[in-house]
Amino acid sequence: MRFIETIRENIRSRLVQALTLAKDKGELSFSEVPNFNIEIPREKEHGDFAANTAMVMAKEARMAPRKIAEIILSNLDTTGSYIAAAEVAGAGFINFFLNTDWLYQVPGAIHKMGAGYGHVDLGQGEKVQVEFVSANPTGLLHMGNARGGAIGDSLANLLKAAGYQVEKEFYINDAGNQIILLGKSLDARFCQLLGIDTVFPEDGYHGNDITATAKHYIDEYGDALINKPAPEREAELCDYALKEKLASIKEVMGLYGVNFDVWYSERTLHDSGKVRAAVDYLLEKGYAYEKDGAVLLKAERGSDSNEKKPEKGEHVNLEDKDDVLVRANGIPTYFAADIAYHRDKFQRGFDRVINIWGADHHGHVARMKRAVSLFGYDPDKLTVILMQLVRLMRDGEVVKMSKRTGEYVTLEELIDDVGYDAARYFFVMRNPDSAMDFDLNLAKSKTSDNPVFYVQYAHARICSILRQAQAKGFVLPDFAKVDYSVLVKAEELALIHKLAELPEEIASAAESLEPHRLCPYLHDLASAFHSFYRQCRVVDGEEPLRNARLGLAKATAIAIANGLGILGVNAPEEM
RNA sequence: GCGCUCAUAGCUCAGCUGGAUAGAGUGUUUGGCUACGAACCAAAAGGUCGCAGGUUCGAGUCCUGCUGGGCGCACCA
Numbered sequence: 001m002r003f004i005e006t007i008r009e010n011i012r013s014r015l016v017q018a019l020t021l022a023k024d025k026g027e028l029s030f031s032e033v034p035n036f037n038i039e040i041p042r043e044k045e046h047g048d049f050a051a052n053t054a055m056v057m058a059k060e061a062r063m064a065p066r067k068i069a070e071i072i073l074s075n076l077d078t079t080g081s082y083i084a085a086a087e088v089a090g091a092g093f094i095n096f097f098l099n100t101d102w103l104y105q106v107p108g109a110i111h112k113m114g115a116g117y118g119h120v121d122l123g124q125g126e127k128v129q130v131e132f133v134s135a136n137p138t139g140l141l142h143m144g145n146a147r148g149g150a151i152g153d154s155l156a157n158l159l160k161a162a163g164y165q166v167e168k169e170f171y172i173n174d175a176g177n178q179i180i181l182l183g184k185s186l187d188a189r190f191c192q193l194l195g196i197d198t199v200f201p202e203d204g205y206h207g208n209d210i211t212a213t214a215k216h217y218i219d220e221y222g223d224a225l226i227n228k229p230a231p232e233r234e235a236e237l238c239d240y241a242l243k244e245k246l247a248s249i250k251e252v253m254g255l256y257g258v259n260f261d262v263w264y265s266e267r268t269l270h271d272s273g274k275v276r277a278a279v280d281y282l283l284e285k286g287y288a289y290e291k292d293g294a295v296l297l298k299a300e301r302g303s304d305s306n307e308k309k310p311e312k313g314e315h316v317n318l319e320d321k322d323d324v325l326v327r328a329n330g331i332p333t334y335f336a337a338d339i340a341y342h343r344d345k346f347q348r349g350f351d352r353v354i355n356i357w358g359a360d361h362h363g364h365v366a367r368m369k370r371a372v373s374l375f376g377y378d379p380d381k382l383t384v385i386l387m388q389l390v391r392l393m394r395d396g397e398v399v400k401m402s403k404r405t406g407e408y409v410t411l412e413e414l415i416d417d418v419g420y421d422a423a424r425y426f427f428v429m430r431n432p433d434s435a436m437d438f439d440l441n442l443a444k445s446k447t448s449d450n451p452v453f454y455v456q457y458a459h460a461r462i463c464s465i466l467r468q469a470q471a472k473g474f475v476l477p478d479f480a481k482v483d484y485s486v487l488v489k490a491e492e493l494a495l496i497h498k499l500a501e502l503p504e505e506i507a508s509a510a511e512s513l514e515p516h517r518l519c520p521y522l523h524d525l526a527s528a529f530h531s532f533y534r535q536c537r538v539v540d541g542e543e544p545l546r547n548a549r550l551g552l553a554k555a556t557a558i559a560i561a562n563g564l565g566i567l568g569v570n571a572p573e574e575m
Numbered sequence: 576g577c578g579c580u581c582a583u584a585g586c587u588c589a590g591c592u593g594g595a596u597a598g599a600g601u602g603u604u605u606g607g608c609u610a611c612g613a614a615c616c617a618a619a620a621g622g623u624c625g626c627a628g629g630u631u632c633g634a635g636u637c638c639u640g641c642u643g644g645g646c647g648c649a650c651c652a
Contacts, residue, residue, distance in 0.1 A: 043595070052594065055632060065632065090595045091632060136652075177651060203651095294650060327650040334652045362579050363647045388580075388645070430588075434581060435645055451600065457614050468611050508591055520589055520599070527599090530615055539611045575614080 001109050002120060002507070003102065003500040007082060008038050008049065011096060014083075015053055018075040027071045030060050047087075047095035054092040065092025103496045104484045107548075110499060110555040111480040118502040118562045122510055123164030129345060130156045132356035133253065134171040137245040138182045139207050141252050141411035143390040143438055144358050149411075150427035150568070151387060152356045153258045154515035157566040162510030167350075169262040170253075171341065174242050175270055176334055181205065183234030186241055189214035190233065194223050213241045252412050257424060257568045269340050275332050278340035278375075279325050287374050288325060295326035295336075300370060323367060338364075339371045346377045353381060354513065356432075359388045385513060387432035394440045409440065418443040418450075421569045425452035428567050429519040451523060455560060456572055458526035461533065462557040463573040469539045469550055479551035486548045491532040495552060498528040502559050506566070515567065522563045529556045 015036075022028040036053040054069035061068055069088040076086060084099040110117045132152025135145045156166045173179075185204035189211045192198050200206075217225075217240050225233050246263070253260070269275050279295055282288035288297045299322050325336040345353050357364070365386070369379040392399040392409055399409065415423055422443075429451065430436050469476065487493065501521065509517040538549045561571035 037592085037594085039591095039594075041595075042597090046595065050594080055594085058632065093595070173652070181651095292650095296650090321648090324650045329650080331650085333650065338652090359580070359646055361647085361652090364652095365579085386580080386646095391645090434588080437587085439587095453614055454600085457612080461612055461615085464612055472611090505591095512591070514591085517589085517591070523589095523599070531617090533611085534607095534616045537611070574612095 002503045021075040048098045049096040051094045107555040120507045121163035126351045128164045128352045129350040131169045146411045147427045167261045170260040172265045175266045183238035186237035275340040294328040296322040388435035422450045455526045459560045459571040460575045482551045491535040495528040495532045
């Protein structure tokens with residue numbers, strides 16, 4: 001039930017009606033009804049809604065906006081609507097003031113819908129895939145994964161609430177050079193643990209977790225593997241590590257409240273021939289060509305050769321460069337696998353594919369979209385949300401994080417330090433576009449500065465109030481059927497109004513793929529409740545008012561729980 | 576050098592497709608618990624929205640240039 005949207009559309013159609021009437025009477029001249037906005041003004045004195053109709057048509061109508069607004073108003077029929085007054089204001093706005101009748105349906109409706117309140121049908125069952133985290137199984141989960149996990153999971157929840165059919169996917173990078181390197185690193189640790197002096201690979205993974213994995217293997221299978229040739233040892237250890245790493249990633253993601261629907265292995269892309277098939281397709285279509293045994297994807301501008309191999313660090317314009325799909329040694333690149341992966345996503349029937357990537361991959365976006373279009377899919381159906389990197393701060397200094405050096409704070413440690421709810425809320429509340437600093441000292445201090453507590457506190461308070469009411473022997477009525485029109489104080493009406501906005505907040509956040517927009521809303525909602533609570537006695541008082549206020553409080557708890565639920569944050573009954 | 580991105584209160588950040596007097600939190604100052612949870616409420620102070628142009632009825636928001644951060648430019652992933 002979109003209360004506000006319904007009223008907005010009602011006002012819109014009445015305005016259009018007024019315009020047409022004015023045109024028929026010859027008071028206004030225009031060819032087509034203009035595209036105008038009806039927005040909710042920031043200032044209360046400007047009414048509940050404001051239309052810019054007169055301003056946008058001033059030029060064509062060759063008339064002052066205020067004059068046009070006057071004409072529209074004189075033709076406006078407000079009978080049978082919630083409109084109590086309408087007036088011309090400012091540069092030519094038409095401001096609408098509603099009577100409060102519409103508010104009284106809201107709390108009852110919320111009780112009727114319960115956990116479904118706030119949900120809208122924007123997506124109409126459209127199939128969407130959200131792929132996120134997709135952390136390399138060569139190390140532990142870090143802050144970047146934490147940010148991606150919070151954003152991705154909330155986005156998936158948000159889209160579900162907005163009527164989309166959503167699948168959450170984790171892409172397992174279990175192939176390629178890094179996996180070979182993982183094997184070498186493991187083998188070196190394995191040998192070292194068995195007392196054999198071994199040189200650790202220069203670019204190897206230095207993390208303690210790699211040593212731990214090697215040790216686990218020895219604990220489980222002994223040292224027999226040492227007699228096998230190195231490549232065999234590396235492969236065996238690598239398989240073992242992948243299994244262990246993946247189990248650990250799943251476990252920590254679970255602790256973080258993120259449960260993926262699909263874990264998609266890069267290896268299966270290669271083994272099933274999908275990578276080869278994608279490359280062959282591009283060759284057949286003439287989008288790619290062979291050179292010295294390698295396969296290259298032609299650059300967008302159509303250059304068909306790469307005479308000069310760019311050296312590392314040399315500055316090359318990406319658009320002019322042909323991308324390598326298969327190396328001269330016959331091994332496909334990450335890019336080729338990723339192309340095949342995205343082709344596969346669309347072949348699986350998703351109407352829309354959303355990826356959440358770290359900003360360090362932004363150079364990859366344009367060519368991936370192009371690749372999608374080469375396979376005949378609409379590149380606009382692929383959306384890549386880039387999130388800027390997380391900088392970890394300790395004692396005012398940046399903590400360098402690197403899998404290479406093995407020095408980083410893990411997601412698991414973070415959850416231990418700051419708690420599940422704070423971690424989730426902290427990461428999702430920020431716009432992905434901006435780089436964020438995560439202050440470890442602040443996080444570890446466990447102060448209640450975190451805004452998530454403010455919202456949760458409101459929920460816990462309401463639960464407490466309801467417990468109080470029952471303890472005092474009041475029988476709670478069916479809140480869906482209570483008469484809420486006894487609520488007339490400003491704080492009560494403001495709270496109901498805020499409650500009515502939830503569906504719009506979900507709709508607009510889903511439309512722009514920005515779950516973080518729910519955070520300021522939830523804060524405002526909690527604030528409206530706290531003000532109401534300060535001003536109005538809830539539990540005592542006379543029967544009709546008491547039930548209405550209890551129902552209003554409970555409706556607020558429902559809305560908060562639904563909103564927090566989308567963000568993956570708990571709504572505690574006590575805290 | 577080319578490209579992406581960011582710049583809003585002392586600090587951390589919102590600001591929805593351009594709308595009227597730019598908002599929260601935190602910090603500072605000041606009031607409020609012998610009534611339902613003070614992890615709360617009420618109020619004050621705090622701004623040339625990085626700089627300069629442009630587009631129009633109207634710009635924090637769109638365009639151009641500049642300054643300053645972050646990131647990317649491999650037969651790595």
